[in-house]
Amino acid sequence: MIRFEAVSKTYAAARGATGHAALREASLEVAQGEVFGVIGASGAGKSTLIRLINGLELPTGGKIIVDGDDVAALDVAGLRALRRRVGMIFQHFNLLSSKTVEQNVAFPLKLAGREPAQIKARTAELLARVGLSDHATKYPAQLSGGQKQRVGIARALATAPKVLLCDEATSALDPETTEQILALISDLNRELGLTIVLITHEMDVVRRVCDRVAVLEGGRVVEQGPVEEVFLHPASDTARRFVGEAEDASETALPAGVLVRLTFKGEATYKPVLGAVARETGVDYSILGGRIHKLRDAPYGQLTLALTGGDVEAAIARFEAADVRVDRLEAAR
């Protein structure tokens, strides 16, 4: 649905100085119907990346294909047509304060020159979908942050787009509201088959809703893959930082033994594997760190252990037999 081929974006600088490269040869592919996350610290190029998708920014190198169109090659009318197929929501909602909720949702339809009767029906349908039918005649200033973002979502969906771009859509919201908005985004993905690209600096958002994720650092895509892969086995330092690996082996005083990290997924998470293996192999373990959580709806657990005594190799083999992934960590001593 969306393909970036070695896309670069350099902003012209004040005379003399070299330009600022926001994106360097970034390549990625977003499949139809998936929720794709882009995570990175501020200044990593996330905002630029998402704005390249609907042509709010144009690339200085490479190619961007969205829904079959080469974005940079589109003329003004083509770009507007593309933007009707690609909705967008924003961190600060960017609603028109001078228009009511209803008028905000109707705005893109008016821009597209739809019939008043059609606009009215579509607006009502959208407001019902995001649960704001009772607030149709209010102004944005009278709404809470979560309600404003719902208006933003209804507005973005007005022209029945295939893609929804979420620009830090939950960063200005409290945790509970974030949860609700993410749930709504997930529902829309499932019900409408909407392809969703969201940028965020919070790994938690990615963990909850994304199928795949790209990690951005200094304008480069340093890692991308299925969320569970990047989340449980981050390959880059940036990804590791976002995942927040508490078990930084070099910083804590470590007990003797073989350091391993066990990753449980799905069913294995709830099985009493640890005790059973310890009893069978005579291996003792100290837990150095761990987390148990959910990725979208699948449970997972990750434990960092120091194994001592008994038959360590046999224990590791037993874990693997029980569908537990074992990574040996270097004991940095």
Place this chain on the structure above:
Amino acid sequence: MSLFSNIDWADIGLATIDTLTMLGGSMALTVILGLPLGVILFLTGKGQMLENKAAHAGLGLLVNILRSVPFVILLIVMIPLTVLLVGTSLGVAGAIPPLVVGAAPFYARLVETALREVDKGVVEASFALGATRRQVVLGALLPEAMPGIIAGATVTAIALVSYTAMAGVVGAGGLGDLAIRFGYQRFQTDVMVVTVVLLLILVQVLQMVGDTVVRKVSHR
């Protein structure tokens, strides 16, 4: 000597009508010219959608020149142009062109400032929703800036009230003219007091109406 002995209420009435005519006529034209000028000033500014350094600097200079000429001088300097435009440089009709030329650049600056206050995110969102430039200006920028644009019109109308006082120079009449010729030059303090009170009421009414409308259109 009784209170208000010098006052000819018919004169006061005529002067009031003259002031209101000058104000109404010049204000309407000021908005018609100043609003688009302010929009162009804004749109040609740095980082805006019609960014154009030369046009922005040129218009800015013109606006600043017109704003820096004292109104009394403008009134005189403009006489040939005024004759060309309205056929006379005298009376209420002769006062309106200089009033507009004095006030429109001032109003244009206030419009430009009001537009700059609009959240850039709203403009970006409008483009993202498929708006053309024209749609962004007419459908998003102007409605969002409307409270500031109306507050600016209020300030401009009040400035025009004080400009009309000087229009007596070209024989335009009006309350300010009455105050100068009778109240000041003939030491008729009562005329002075009555005209000043009437001007005060006019300014007060303008401000109140302006504030009410701003409150009506502001939903922040």
